[in-house]
Amino acid sequence: MNRIISKLQEDKKLLSIYFTAGYPNLNDTSTIIQNLERSGVDMIEIGLPFSDPLADGSTIQVSSTQALKNGMTTERLFEQLKDIRKSVSIPLIIMGYFNPILQYGVEAFCKKCSEIGIDGLIIPDLPVNVYFDQYKIIFEKYGLINVFLITPQTSNERIEFIDSISNGFIYMVSSASVTGSQSGFGSKQSNYFKRISNMQLKNPQIVGFGISNNKTFLQATQYTKGAIIGSAFIKHLTEKGVDTIDTFVKSIVK
Amino acid sequence: MVKQENTAIPIGGSEVVGGKELYNINHKGYYGEFGGAYIPEMLFPNVEELRQNYLKIMAEPDFRSEFDQLLKDYVGRPSPLYFAKLLSEKYQTKIYLKREDLNHTGAHKINNTIGQILMAKRLGKKRIIAETGAGQHGVATATVCALMGLECIVYMGEIDIARQAPNVARMKMLGATVIPALSGSRTLKDATNEAIRDWINNPIDTHYIIGSVVGPHPYPDMVARFQSVVSEEIQWQLQEKEGKLKPDYIVACVGGGSNAAGAYYHFLEDTDVKLIAVEAAGLGVHSGESAATSILGKEGIIHGSKTLLMQTNDGQIIEPYSISAGLDYPGVGPMHAHLYKTGRAEFIAVTDDQAMKAGMALCKLEGIIPAIESSHALAIFEQKKFNADDVVVVSLSGRGDKDLNTYINYFKL
Numbered sequence: 271m272n273r274i275i276s277k278l279q280e281d282k283k284l285l286s287i288y289f290t291a292g293y294p295n296l297n298d299t300s301t302i303i304q305n306l307e308r309s310g311v312d313m314i315e316i317g318l319p320f321s322d323p324l325a326d327g328s329t330i331q332v333s334s335t336q337a338l339k340n341g342m343t344t345e346r347l348f349e350q351l352k353d354i355r356k357s358v359s360i361p362l363i364i365m366g367y368f369n370p371i372l373q374y375g376v377e378a379f380c381k382k383c384s385e386i387g388i389d390g391l392i393i394p395d396l397p398v399n400v401y402f403d404q405y406k407i408i409f410e411k412y413g414l415i416n417v418f419l420i421t422p423q424t425s426n427e428r429i430e431f432i433d434s435i436s437n438g439f440i441y442m443v444s445s446a447s448v449t450g451s452q453s454g455f456g457s458k459q460s461n462y463f464k465r466i467s468n469m470q471l472k473n474p475q476i477v478g479f480g481i482s483n484n485k486t487f488l489q490a491t492q493y494t495k496g497a498i499i500g501s502a503f504i505k506h507l508t509e510k511g512v513d514t515i516d517t518f519v520k521s522i523v524k
Numbered sequence: 525m526v527k528q529e530n531t532a533i534p535i536g537g538s539e540v541v542g543g544k545e546l547y548n549i550n551h552k553g554y555y556g557e558f559g560g561a562y563i564p565e566m567l568f569p570n571v572e573e574l575r576q577n578y579l580k581i582m583a584e585p586d587f588r589s590e591f592d593q594l595l596k597d598y599v600g601r602p603s604p605l606y607f608a609k610l611l612s613e614k615y616q617t618k619i620y621l622k623r624e625d626l627n628h629t630g631a632h633k634i635n636n637t638i639g640q641i642l643m644a645k646r647l648g649k650k651r652i653i654a655e656t657g658a659g660q661h662g663v664a665t666a667t668v669c670a671l672m673g674l675e676c677i678v679y680m681g682e683i684d685i686a687r688q689a690p691n692v693a694r695m696k697m698l699g700a701t702v703i704p705a706l707s708g709s710r711t712l713k714d715a716t717n718e719a720i721r722d723w724i725n726n727p728i729d730t731h732y733i734i735g736s737v738v739g740p741h742p743y744p745d746m747v748a749r750f751q752s753v754v755s756e757e758i759q760w761q762l763q764e765k766e767g768k769l770k771p772d773y774i775v776a777c778v779g780g781g782s783n784a785a786g787a788y789y790h791f792l793e794d795t796d797v798k799l800i801a802v803e804a805a806g807l808g809v810h811s812g813e814s815a816a817t818s819i820l821g822k823e824g825i826i827h828g829s830k831t832l833l834m835q836t837n838d839g840q841i842i843e844p845y846s847i848s849a850g851l852d853y854p855g856v857g858p859m860h861a862h863l864y865k866t867g868r869a870e871f872i873a874v875t876d877d878q879a880m881k882a883g884m885a886l887c888k889l890e891g892i893i894p895a896i897e898s899s900h901a902l903a904i905f906e907q908k909k910f911n912a913d914d915v916v917v918v919s920l921s922g923r924g925d926k927d928l929n930t931y932i933n934y935f936k937l
């Protein structure tokens with residue numbers, strides 16, 4: 271069974287962490303992954319850096335630019351990950367923009383992911399209909415789960431369609447914003463979380479964007495299965511490096 | 525050619541493409557294999573709202589009449605189709621200049637911003653965002669926002685802000701807020717990224733006025749339709765001047781491709797009319813300092829569109845170079861990618877030096893100071909021979925006022 275599916279069946283709120291591969295240093299990838307698992311994180315999103323990350327705020331932009339400067343490439347990331355399953359057993363997801371994947375070749379990319387033991391992909395700018403028409407077959411052939419995003423503006427009809435073609439979880443973007451906004455959650459978000467929760471979708475929801483501490487983690491997971499932290503973790507890496515990951519994770523799930 | 529009186533048809537022609545058109549957009553939002561809307565879900569409601577409404581709105585009689593009226597009284601259309609006698613003598617062919625440089629704000633860009641501001645109003649939007657490179661599109665957007673009383677925010681790369689100070693001042697005088705794009709290479713591509721991020725952050729009340737035939741569907745088609753007034757005018761103007769319905773060649777520079785799309789539009793399917801697209805080769809196509817996207821580019825995704833773009837083997841977008849800020853874009857509109865791939869248009873690359881010389885030659889021969897973008901189109905007469913009776917229409921997309929500093933530095937004036 272795909273590791274994402276079995277993880278989702280555990281009776282707990284899940285914490286998933288995003289980091290940009292190749293940042294702060296080119297070869298930090300496996301250390302970060304191992305430290306995250308050891309700290310009790312449930313799932314990891316490995317960011318494949320892109321020169322033009324449209325949906326990201328400044329923190330992830332800067333980390334992506336630096337990662338590329340450090341020399342990160344698709345091939346190098348696969349090389350760094352090739353033995354990762356010897357030491358890590360939690361679900362691993364690659365998050366990246368579509369162009370680098372298209373250049374690598376979608377099928378070649380999926381094949382490599384499955385050889386390594388990657389469980390799923392999040393490709394924010396691969397539209398649902400294009401995935402459905404052209405790539406679903408390939409993802410399924412390699413046992414990869416493709417995770418789709420919904421936002422507070424997504425219509426119910428579209429959410430139902432996305433739910434029907436998803437087979438893992440739905441990535442719920444907390445508010446209309448790029449990554450890294452720090453404004454906290456108010457009644458607008460909790461109403462939205464509640465509204466989606468009441469839709470009784472077949473796939474559980476995990477909330478991302480704007481989660482940075484224990485408070486926002488608890489707010490985000492009150493009505494959902496889990497939460498994803500990206501920018502706040504990257505800030506931690508920038509300020510404290512890769513050795514104190516445990517402190518960061520403990521500050522989120524107390 | 526008489527103007528279409530059938531008001532149920534959107535600007536630019538029928539919405540049903542019917543399978544006959546080989547070069548225009550199909551009903552799925554693609555030109556051949558190029559186009560589409562490769563956007564994050566956060567943008568879907570905005571882009572979808574536009575997709576569902578743009579043709580309907582463009583077909584409304586009051587929309588058309590407001591658009592036509594503003595183009596006539598405010599922009600100063602029709603722009604002249606000028607027979608350049610001395611230039612024609614020099615190159616032994618018949619050269620007509622389509623004088624978009626005489627439009628209000630000095631370039632073709634305003635045809636699009638007039639159309640889009642009317643569209644934004646019909647969609648009930650209160651806030652306008654735009655990206656700009658040279659500042660021409662920014663000025664054209666700030667202008668129509670002033671005209672319509674809408675808030676205007678223009679993203680511009682930090683480096684371009686320094687290069688194009690007069691246009692920054694113009695935008696401010698017109699009431700726009702200019703926000704520097706500090707990310708990436710701090711030029712047009714990054715200004716576009718910032719505008720898109722702003723749109724993600726403001727999904728309800730904001731319309732993004734994109735400045736060329738780029739971006740996710742329906743933008744390339746919508747912008748091409750607004751610019752199609754250019755080829756519509758060429759048809760009847762040529763009839764008046766030459767007794768011909770169509771030219772033998774149409775020549776236009778291509779940054780994103782909007783002035784070219786406008787000049788080609790009504791002739792796209794008529795292969796008697798040969799299309800020439802001129803790209804900026806910078807210091808030379810293979811110098812590493814170039815913006816010749818079609819030659820150097822590979823298929824990929826940029827700013828929500830599948831098209832040709834300059835990128836590394838790894839799919840990272842490469843920063844282009846051209847002396848002309850308006851051609852300094854690493855992608856090209858999906859229509860042009862298709863025209864390139866199918867061979868419908870001939871693509872010619874022109875270096876900085878060739879363009880600057882051609883620009884200066886036009887000043888001396890015809891008394892017209894062209895935008896450096898347009899100078900690229902003029903430079904092809906040094907590279908390509910035409911027959912004496914060929915009618916060659918060149919899109920003179922803009923005037924050179926904004927480029928004075930570059931001309932001064934280049935020619936040590």
Ligand SMILES: Cc1ncc(COP(=O)(O)O)c(C=O)c1O
Nearest residue numbers: 779780781782783850897921922
């Ligand atoms: C005068 C002029 N011509 C051409 C261009 C290039 O844009 P496009 O290819 O969309 O016409 C620009 C862009 O700023 C411009 O200002």
